[in-house]
Amino acid sequence: MNSIEQIINEEIRVVENGSITTPAGFFAGGLHCGIKRKKLDLGWLYSVVPATAACVYTTNQFQAPPLIVTKEGIEKSQKIQGVIVNSGIANACTGNQGLSNAYEMRKLFAEQMNIQEYLVAVSSTGVIGEQLPMEKIKSGISEIGDIQRQNDPSEFEKAILTTDTFSKHVCVQLQIDGKTVTIGGTAKGSGMIHPNMATMLGFITTDAVVKEADLQIALKQVVDKTFNMITVDGDTSTNDMVLLLANQQANHQELSILHPQWQLFMEGLEMVCRSLAKQIAKDGEGATKLIEVQVQGASSCEDAKKVAKSIIGSNLVKTAVFGEDPNWGRIIAAIGYSGAQLNPEHLKVRLGPFTVIEKGLPFPFSEAEAKHYLQQNEVIQIFADLYCGGGKATAWGCDLTYDYVKINASYRT
Amino acid sequence: MNSIEQIINEEIRVVENGSITTPAGFFAGGLHCGIKRKKLDLGWLYSVVPATAACVYTTNQFQAPPLIVTKEGIEKSQKIQGVIVNSGIANACTGNQGLSNAYEMRKLFAEQMNIQEYLVAVSSTGVIGEQLPMEKIKSGISEIGDIQRQNDPSEFEKAILTTDTFSKHVCVQLQIDGKTVTIGGTAKGSGMIHPNMATMLGFITTDAVVKEADLQIALKQVVDKTFNMITVDGDTSTNDMVLLLANQQANHQELSILHPQWQLFMEGLEMVCRSLAKQIAKDGEGATKLIEVQVQGASSCEDAKKVAKSIIGSNLVKTAVFGEDPNWGRIIAAIGYSGAQLNPEHLKVRLGPFTVIEKGLPFPFSEAEAKHYLQQNEVIQIFADLYCGGGKATAWGCDLTYDYVKINASYRT
The missing domain is CATH 3.60.70.12 (L-amino peptidase D-ALA esterase/amidase)
Known part of the structure; x- marks a missing residue:
């Protein structure tokens, strides 16, 4: 713990x-x-x-x-x-x-x-x-x-x-x-x-x-x-x-x-x-990794929560973490459909220590190093700064794995 | 088609x-x-x-x-x-x-x-x-x-x-x-x-x-x-x-x-x-079955949509269909958190031809026959009647399978 x-x-x-x-x-x-x-x-x-x-x-x-x-x-x-x-x-x-x-x-x-x-x-x-x-x-x-x-x-x-x-x-x-x-x-x-x-x-x-x-x-x-x-x-x-x-x-x-x-x-x-x-x-069903999403710069705490929950709830983000794939496109998509107020030209996203989005655009990073980060850590951190205000929130979740499907396809049998 | x-x-x-x-x-x-x-x-x-x-x-x-x-x-x-x-x-x-x-x-x-x-x-x-x-x-x-x-x-x-x-x-x-x-x-x-x-x-x-x-x-x-x-x-x-x-x-x-x-x-x-x-x-990623959810009796069409989307979006319902498990408890849970107006004492739910909930309570059905229905059909139908009004909606989705995880854990590699 x-x-x-x-x-x-x-x-x-x-x-x-x-x-x-x-x-x-x-x-x-x-x-x-x-x-x-x-x-x-x-x-x-x-x-x-x-x-x-x-x-x-x-x-x-x-x-x-x-x-x-x-x-x-x-x-x-x-x-x-x-x-x-x-x-x-x-x-x-x-x-x-x-x-x-x-x-x-x-x-x-x-x-x-x-x-x-x-x-x-x-x-x-x-x-x-x-x-x-x-x-x-x-x-x-x-x-x-x-x-x-x-x-x-x-x-x-x-x-x-x-x-x-x-x-x-x-x-x-x-x-x-x-x-x-x-x-x-x-x-x-x-x-x-x-x-x-x-x-x-x-x-x-x-x-x-x-x-x-x-x-x-x-x-x-x-x-x-x-x-x-x-x-x-x-x-x-x-x-x-x-x-x-x-x-x-x-x-x-x-x-x-x-x-x-x-x-x-x-x-x-x-x-x-x-x-x-x-x-x-x-300990999420079938999970191999804990994911922590920290959002700041939201126009309100409610908006920060929306974005954090949208990212942590995305099956595509969850499977990418399981696959140890630094697929930031799925993170940005989840931010985009969260319903929160955004400032697309200023958005910043980090995956662990790697800045992947800066001013709303892909920021050069080493895919190999980012993959290594995903492989080596049991706790994966995602940070998003919306540049809209002072709202903050943190959410936690886990990756989506074969075992999640296995556990839930056979729970009662 | x-x-x-x-x-x-x-x-x-x-x-x-x-x-x-x-x-x-x-x-x-x-x-x-x-x-x-x-x-x-x-x-x-x-x-x-x-x-x-x-x-x-x-x-x-x-x-x-x-x-x-x-x-x-x-x-x-x-x-x-x-x-x-x-x-x-x-x-x-x-x-x-x-x-x-x-x-x-x-x-x-x-x-x-x-x-x-x-x-x-x-x-x-x-x-x-x-x-x-x-x-x-x-x-x-x-x-x-x-x-x-x-x-x-x-x-x-x-x-x-x-x-x-x-x-x-x-x-x-x-x-x-x-x-x-x-x-x-x-x-x-x-x-x-x-x-x-x-x-x-x-x-x-x-x-x-x-x-x-x-x-x-x-x-x-x-x-x-x-x-x-x-x-x-x-x-x-x-x-x-x-x-x-x-x-x-x-x-x-x-x-x-x-x-x-x-x-x-x-x-x-x-x-x-x-x-x-x-x-x-x-053709949902990894899907083996099409799921169709029909909701009626909602207090509005909006509410009917909420319930239909809540059921069709539930990872637990989706894995149960994949596992060919007539686990109606997950359907009722999804209805309960949909946010729609409900009438818990009148709710009726059918899984294909089988009534599984009547007046909000489990209705006796043959688990073996229901499992057979899930096994034999490529299109699985779920019906819910909320007994609150005249709102209707239909939603479609698919089961959640090992292949969904496989496809999305390795999309870019």
Whole structure:
């Protein structure tokens, strides 16, 4: 992970091997309950006290039952103490039966933990349109007992995966009012990834003390710059969400947008979300390379986002990166159809260290060296300067490969 | 071609083996001038008299020099008599040099044909960012002499191709004022195909007599329902256009929107454009299947288009069709993120003859039979009824295959 993460603020420290249970008062684990054939498929997360909760959800109009249930719970008290997640079946497009299964799953975990039902968030990911095997889930939940002894965040990280090839985690620490605040996170998702919450689940924990309303503002702002700036295939799923829990164990003065160190907390949160977003993009189905597109000089941040997403979403750019072909024509075409305001006579484009377009025209570069850059690096950077204003944005994605086709042509068989 | 075309109006007759030179007074041919290694790369089209011209162009903001030159010519007199097209190099992102090359190419062909320069349309398709080899083009154009003897529309059809695997043509006839009117067409394009004119060229000829302004209206309306409803990879190119020439040789009363048979002419034109659009989608890079998505019950035609394009553009739907997997969950997800107004509790989806969603929920069907349908058919149909209103749209695309990745990972090498 750290190879693709840059430290921007020296006051923020990356915790090696840190996770969602590094912040004080969080426990997590995962087990196999039988939805999948062999792999872990049921994960749980627990806070010693009800944590202030913020959540962002998919914009897909078909929202799956677990989302409806989780949303309802958070709206009741803005607090969550436990999270139960299954992978393998998404419990989406499952009608009334699916909704009552989601409620049932929440109730089972609440009873097992001896907490109120509305303090439990429920989440499911996997195939759409199948009902959950409730007997298996019930039996799995009944195995969750001694949270201290069973605590193993790496098992939670594994239990939420579908077609991911590696589990994802990150953890940072910073000082607020002289107290150490820790922020940890994990996420899953590698197909159906696109701006606005795709087949993606993100769970972020912190022991910070944060004012409820401001926690939601913080999460929304940061998600817009991170998770919503990745795309694997342009598809947006029915199930997905990022949940942020702050359980107040760090014992500093309450953070709010008025606190002098609010910005530091925001940067720590952004670092966690950016790292997870990049890990997801890097693990895009079939991907061999992470692509990072940085756009500047746009007439607005919205325009910068349009251009960045247009480039990162282009199947032709993605296949060119896979083919290690410095085919800048496809980049310029993607900029041209982005819909953003352009200044064609001033446009500048770089592929890694190589300027390929200057003042809107091809700029001489060594094809051999550019090809070498594409061959030798796992992270490919594309920069575009539109010379229209001060708007900036960064987006992440991955190459489009034979394996993407293979994985998705045979997902259910 | 005819296997994928249905006759809607009995007054319209498909001309077997008809082409752009079936309408009276048109001649066309193609030759090899050396831009490509072996294949034909220079095509020409000529009308015995200046033809009334209508044209629609790419919406990509980086418009290539040939487009600028053609647009300028048409704007001068709304007439075109000759068309010169090269494939292999797109003459896009080529700056002032590219612009003067496009003018030069126009001038060379005008001189060769002994017509005014502004009566010549110029078109280029292929790799972006390289300059045209003008000596080769000059030498090629000098070989175009006896248009009657050299007339061979199949060579024109071949000379405009890039990664296409077959040439495309269609021709229909209908009666206007008791006179036979013929409409012929050809097109190219198989990658960078997306709504709003992608790497796509379309040339349509007719001997009809049509009022200038109404010819442009007719073309725009028909293109919106046909060429702008196909997508191969979501990328929109810098070069592309559909040119319609009407050379008045059929000698009936001038057609205009007030003529009683205007609708018949429009239907003939739509049939030609729809057939070409479907041929392009079928020949999508690496495609093994043509996908047709029909949406009805949308709250508006715009919404119906959004849903149809969302489904046809989904990489996950495309790979599922390639994998012959009746994975309707991906169809419903694509409908959900289309942005159209939905009525989730009434949604109905069919995959070929199989209802897979009824009232928004999975409807029991035989997976084995549905798989058999996907395996046995080259044209896969998806129907969605949104139950929100009367809006309808149809879109066409293709599956996403290993060969798409192969073709685009190695296009320039």
